[in-house]
Every structure is written in C-alpha cells, then in structure tokens.
Amino acid sequence: MAFIKIDNIYKSYKGLKVLENFTMHIEGKKIIAILGPSGCGKTTLLNILAGIIQPDKGKVIGLENKKISYLFQEPRLIKWKTVWENIDFILKDKMAMKEREKVITKYLKMVNLMEFRNYYPNKLSGGMKQRAAIARAFAYPSDVLLMDEPFKSLDFELKFKLIDCFIKLWEVDKRLVFFVTHDIHAALLLGHDIYVLSEKPTNVKLRMVNEIPHRERSLKNKYILELEKKIIDNFEEITHV
Secondary structure: EEEEEEEEEEEEEOOOEEEEEEEEEEEOEEEEEOOOOOOHHHHHHHHHHOOOOOOOOEEEEEEOOEEEEEOOOOOOOOOOOOOOHHHHHHHHHOOOOHHHHHHHHHHHOOOOHHHHHOOOHHHHOOHHHHHHHHHHHOOOOOOOEEEOOOOOOHHHHHHHHHHHHHHHHHHHHEEEEEEEEEEEHHHHHHEEEEEEEOOOOEEEEEEEEEOOOOHOOOOOOOHHHHHHHHHHHHHHHOOOO
C-alpha cells in the first residue's frame, strides 16, 4: 500500500513565502483533493511532488522511483498528432505495439472517443480534448496522478460530465491521485480526503474525510452539504466555480 509523507515543506520565491510548514500523510490508492484559493501555491506543491522543483526545506517521502503522470488545466495535446497518436507517443518506451493497442483502445472506449481516434486536436471540442487528455493520463502506467485543476475553465454541465468520466476510469484503474482545485463542488465529488489550504504562506488548515462512495455522491446529499457548509463557514475565499 502506498504511503506518502509530505514533511514540513517550505518554499519561497524571491522572498515571498508560498508554502510554510506544509505537512500531509497519505496512505493508499485514493483521490486526495487539495482545496485552496487561487494563487495559494497549489501548483507549486504539485511541481514539488513531481520533482520539477525542490523545496527550500523539508522533504517528500515515498515518491522515490514512483512513476508519475500529470493532468493539466489545458489538455496539452500535440496538435500534429491524432488522438490515438497522442496516447501512443507516451507509451512507445513503456510497452510493445500490441500491448499499446490494447491499452489505447481500452481507454478511448471508456471516454467514448474510439470513433474519433484519427481526429487531430483542432477537430475536437474542448470537452473531447480534455477526455483525450484524461485517457492519456490513465493509459500511462503511473503510480501517482497529479491533477492541476483540469476542470477549471469548463462550463457547469461539461465539468460534471468530465468528473463522472474521470471517476469511471479511476474505479477501473485505481491509483493515488493528487487533485488541486479552488472548486468546492469538484473537491466534494472527487475527493476521498479533502485538505483545505490557507492563503500564503500556505499550509493545511483543515482535513476532512468524505466517506460516501463516488456513485452515491450528489451535491444535494445531506452529508455532502454538511461538508460544504463547514468549508464555506471557515474559508469564504474558496469558490464554487
């Protein structure tokens, strides 16, 4: 079982303290929702977890030799490659051609893009591009998936369709997910553990456990509404959008 410890992390940029005494203990394959106001350092935290940048002080324990995939705010599909080729590109060094074909077919079917596999990104809608990006993230054989607000710029209806799409894939192929967001609803629908962050210098102010199975979650559920109220009462700067 995966155990990750983010131990007393500090990070500053040009004298501005971004993360301060930031600590989290994570165990198991689950979705960790990290909820905080825009600009509080959530992306900085993901970049530290990915090894892109190093903390000034403190350490991350348990990610050594772990394979990591990243799902960004924008799909970041290679524009001169088809949907199929975008996924195949990241798998070429990981598995043989026949295995790649099985994996790509599996995930494209799960996100309802198999019939669009030969389309280039400029022929896809915004939602289709993000579904392709989700399929690519799961197709990569990672231990940990980092998500940097991939539903941020989507309208209400599309956002919830993609959240549902993501849950379907995660239930088939469970892995540890760090999902950063400023959106309470997205955090409540996805997160098993929800960490609410302060403004800069950022640390964990509140941790909540969402015990309801994904398929039973609804924004009208009494338990979900109680969690939502607790967040809003304490952190008014976090939004629903």
